[in-house]
Amino acid sequence: MPIRLLLGDEALAQGAIDAGLSAAYAYPGTPSTEITDYVLRSEAARGAEVHCRWTANEKTALEAAIGASYAGVRAMASMKHVGLNVAADPFVNAAIAGAHGGLIVNVADDPSMHSSQNEQDSRVYLDLALMPCIEPADQQEAYAAPAHAFDLSERLRIPVMIRITTRLAHSRATIEVGASRARNPVGPPPDPQRYILLPAIARGSYQDLLSRQPNLLAASEESPFTRFIEGEDETLGIIACGIAFNYVREAFGGDPPVPTLKIGQYPIPERHLGKLLDRCDRILVFEEGYPYVEAKLRGLPARERPTILGRLSGDLPRTGELTPHIAAEALGLDRLPVRESSSTPEPRPPALCPGCPHADSCKAINGAMDGHTLGRVFSDIGCYTLGALPPYNTIDTCLEMGASITMARGAAHAGLRPALALIGDSTFTHSGMTGLLDCVNDETPITVVIVDNGTVAMTGGQASAAENRLEAICTGLGVNPDHIRILDALVSKHDENVAVLREELAFEGTSVVILVRECIQTARRKSRPSAGGAS
Amino acid sequence: MIRNSILAGVGGQGLLSIAAVLGEAVRRQGLHLKQAEVHGMAQRGGGVQSHIRYGDEPIHSDLVREGTADLILSLEPMETLRYLPFLSPDGAVVTNSEPFQNIPNYPELATILEEVRGLPNHRLIDAAALAKRAGSPRAANMVMLGAGSPYLDLPEEALISGIETVFAGKAPEIIETNVTAYRLGRDAVTSSGGTP
Numbered sequence: 001m002p003i004r005l006l007l008g009d010e011a012l013a014q015g016a017i018d019a020g021l022s023a024a025y026a027y028p029g030t031p032s033t034e035i036t037d038y039v040l041r042s043e044a045a046r047g048a049e050v051h052c053r054w055t056a057n058e059k060t061a062l063e064a065a066i067g068a069s070y071a072g073v074r075a076m077a078s079m080k081h082v083g084l085n086v087a088a089d090p091f092v093n094a095a096i097a098g099a100h101g102g103l104i105v106n107v108a109d110d111p112s113m114h115s116s117q118n119e120q121d122s123r124v125y126l127d128l129a130l131m132p133c134i135e136p137a138d139q140q141e142a143y144a145a146p147a148h149a150f151d152l153s154e155r156l157r158i159p160v161m162i163r164i165t166t167r168l169a170h171s172r173a174t175i176e177v178g179a180s181r182a183r184n185p186v187g188p189p190p191d192p193q194r195y196i197l198l199p200a201i202a203r204g205s206y207q208d209l210l211s212r213q214p215n216l217l218a219a220s221e222e223s224p225f226t227r228f229i230e231g232e233d234e235t236l237g238i239i240a241c242g243i244a245f246n247y248v249r250e251a252f253g254g255d256p257p258v259p260t261l262k263i264g265q266y267p268i269p270e271r272h273l274g275k276l277l278d279r280c281d282r283i284l285v286f287e288e289g290y291p292y293v294e295a296k297l298r299g300l301p302a303r304e305r306p307t308i309l310g311r312l313s314g315d316l317p318r319t320g321e322l323t324p325h326i327a328a329e330a331l332g333l334d335r336l337p338v339r340e341s342s343s344t345p346e347p348r349p350p351a352l353c354p355g356c357p358h359a360d361s362c363k364a365i366n367g368a369m370d371g372h373t374l375g376r377v378f379s380d381i382g383c384y385t386l387g388a389l390p391p392y393n394t395i396d397t398c399l400e401m402g403a404s405i406t407m408a409r410g411a412a413h414a415g416l417r418p419a420l421a422l423i424g425d426s427t428f429t430h431s432g433m434t435g436l437l438d439c440v441n442d443e444t445p446i447t448v449v450i451v452d453n454g455t456v457a458m459t460g461g462q463a464s465a466a467e468n469r470l471e472a473i474c475t476g477l478g479v480n481p482d483h484i485r486i487l488d489a490l491v492s493k494h495d496e497n498v499a500v501l502r503e504e505l506a507f508e509g510t511s512v513v514i515l516v517r518e519c520i521q522t523a524r525r526k527s528r529p530s531a532g533g534a535s
Numbered sequence: 536m537i538r539n540s541i542l543a544g545v546g547g548q549g550l551l552s553i554a555a556v557l558g559e560a561v562r563r564q565g566l567h568l569k570q571a572e573v574h575g576m577a578q579r580g581g582g583v584q585s586h587i588r589y590g591d592e593p594i595h596s597d598l599v600r601e602g603t604a605d606l607i608l609s610l611e612p613m614e615t616l617r618y619l620p621f622l623s624p625d626g627a628v629v630t631n632s633e634p635f636q637n638i639p640n641y642p643e644l645a646t647i648l649e650e651v652r653g654l655p656n657h658r659l660i661d662a663a664a665l666a667k668r669a670g671s672p673r674a675a676n677m678v679m680l681g682a683g684s685p686y687l688d689l690p691e692e693a694l695i696s697g698i699e700t701v702f703a704g705k706a707p708e709i710i711e712t713n714v715t716a717y718r719l720g721r722d723a724v725t726s727s728g729g730t731p
Contacts, residue, residue, distance in 0.1 A: 003562065003565075005562045005568065007572075030574060030575030031574065031575065033574070034574070114573070114575065115575030138597075167571055167597050167598065170571060170572050170573070170574050171569055171570060171571040171572065171586075171597035172554075172558055172569070172570040172571075172572065173567075173568055173594075173597075174561075174562055174567060243597070246596050246597065247596050249596075250596035254595075323598050323600070323601075324595075324599075324600040325601040328600065336600070336602035337602055337624055338601045338602040338620050339602070339619045339620050339624075340619070340620070341617075342617070342619050342650060344613065344616050344642050344646060344650055345613050345642070346640050346641065346642060347582075347638075348545065348580075348581055348582040348613075348637070348638055349638075350579035350581035351579060351580040351581070351637060352579065352580075353547070353579060386579065390639070458575065458579075459575065460574075
């Protein structure tokens with residue numbers, strides 16, 4: 001078996017390619033981005049003619065994957081946890097319509113919020129959609145997960161989520177890769193009516209989904225991603241989900257000496273769980289993200305015996321990712337001498353790169369807003385969110401993709417002036433366009449500043465769906481062409497840019513100012529052969 | 536036997552390239568490896584770190600447990616101090632002495648260096664000067680890899696092959712510069728007090 005050194009994200013991608021993938025769609029988002037980055041540069045994927053595209057957003061990605069599955073081929077959509085919120089509508093409804101060709105939804109959660117605005121746990125969506133999920137514990141399992149998920153999806157006609165978290169997504173390991181298998185031929189489903197979710201049909205499809213739940217449960221109980229480890233000492237039982245299993249094994253130097261259930265597939269394998277509940281006095285639950293399994297086990301009110309311990313009981317931190325240190329402490333194992341942390345280092349938050357066009361845009365916005373004490377800058381998700389930090393202090397809000405325009409709109413309706421929305425080119429095509437249409441339809445007095453750096457910069461410079469078409473989109477949505485202003489985001493044009501922004505802030509209608517300059521990172525990569533070791 | 540290392544630095548200093556070279560060298564040795572990296576937002580000039588674990592037995596955790604790192608290899612002196620709880624009692628600290636000052640409240644450098652000098656097993660390296668001598672200031676990361684190499688328990692030829700693999704596709708003189716930078720870093724440590 002060939003040995004490869006791959007990130008968890010990359011192992012998952014390679015596993016999907018080897019499992020007969022035909023189509024992959026995604027919107028970039030940390031920590032999921034490298035799944036699709038990998039497919040795009042994979043020679044094996046190119047050789048197999050895998051159709052792989054960055055999409056406008058996660059919803060369009062998942063819908064395209066559902067369409068490919070309808071056509072009979074194996075498809076996947078990849079996203080970060082908050083991207084699943086955007087794709088929630090197709091996610092829940094695809095569970096009812098079902099799958100034909102194997103259909104996978106890869107979701108990468110970000111506990112500890114390394115690069116996200118929340119640490120929501122995607123497993124919560126499983127209850128909403130009644131969908132199964134595989135949660136690999138390590139890179140080798142991440143490689144094996146897609147083949148298993150495609151088979152499950154095709155056998156039980158249902159989409160399958162693969163959930164990973166940051167540490168698996170962005171940790172490299174040596175893994176064994178196997179042979180690749182053939183792709184599915186194109187052919188629509190033999191029972192195509194289930195894809196028409198008219199209420200009369202949807203009721204039947206929903207009943208059908210419910211009737212398959214026992215099969216999903218059985219699949220979890222028999223899954224190679226589920227493991228029950230017997231143990232003599234029954235004073236404690238352990239449940240470890242996904243990557244948390246590694247931390248438990250690290251603490252014990254291998255398999256625990258107490259009864260342990262490793263959960264790697266959902267719905268939660270109840271039969272194995274019952275064995276633990278019958279035997280053990282206390283059960284300690286290790287899971288990355290929310291106390292999803294723990295909360296179900298505790299019940300309402302919390303059960304008396306066995307005692308369920310975890311994030312809710314305070315035996316593990318309520319928030320943040322797990323670490324080997326936290327796991328060992330919770331298990332009360334050998335305490336290692338740990339050096340005190342130094343009080344000298346100051347926090348070093350991320351910052352805009354030297355020469356970043358957003359820096360000049362922030363300065364121009366600050367110049368234009370100067371004197372407007374009631375004015376606010378509603379911003380969005382992207383590198384320019386760092387304009388919140390000194391020395392810029394430019395933005396007042398950042399909620400989720402697209403909210404800059406629509407929050408500015410509501411604030412303007414309430415009477416706040418001037419209301420400026422600051423959004424990047426890719427975020428605009430992701431979720432900003434529809435909000436701008438709302439503004440155009442009632443001439444909401446806001447100024448939308450689109451900072452166009454020509455790429456999805458924060459995640460590493462993926463292709464932007466907005467490339468070379470922002471002006472046409474704004475015109476097409478009905479923005480008055482006299483109030484679409486296109487400027488260079490250059491410090492040398494500062495005074496001119498401030499003047500134009502001031503004019504548009506004074507306009508009692510919807511205006512768009514596009515500040516254009518290429519991302520300094522992508523420009524650098526194009527223009528010079530790298531001289532050394534910087535990443 | 537598993538070796539645990541923490542790599543530290545600031546986004547953009549070339550930490551991921553060190554991690555990539557190490558990963559490649561370990562893979563060539565046929566050892567097990569886990570290597571956790573930071574991608575995404577923090578890469579924009581923020582503090583970044585990588586956990587690297589390898590050995591002849593399967594490795595469970597992707598993260599190094601506190602109190603068990605054999606080495607902290609750091610491209611920046613203040614970042615070095617951030618990870619001290621990870622260091623094992625007899626672990627080594629190899630750090631670039633030159634600060635990367637992109638925050639307004641950067642502490643007094645003298646305070647930082649004094650704290651580093653107070654650690655039992657430390658090496659301070661002037662990576663910028665050695666990188667310049669190798670031919671490119673951008674090769675400071677490879678200087679630091681060389682300086683850390685005596686503590687890595689990996690054969691030199693594996694590390695050099697790793698550099699050649701990671702920089703394959705670049706001009707031959709760039710590969711040469713990086714290998715020279717690695718050697719100058721290694722010499723700086725081994726000539727000032729013998730191989731540790």
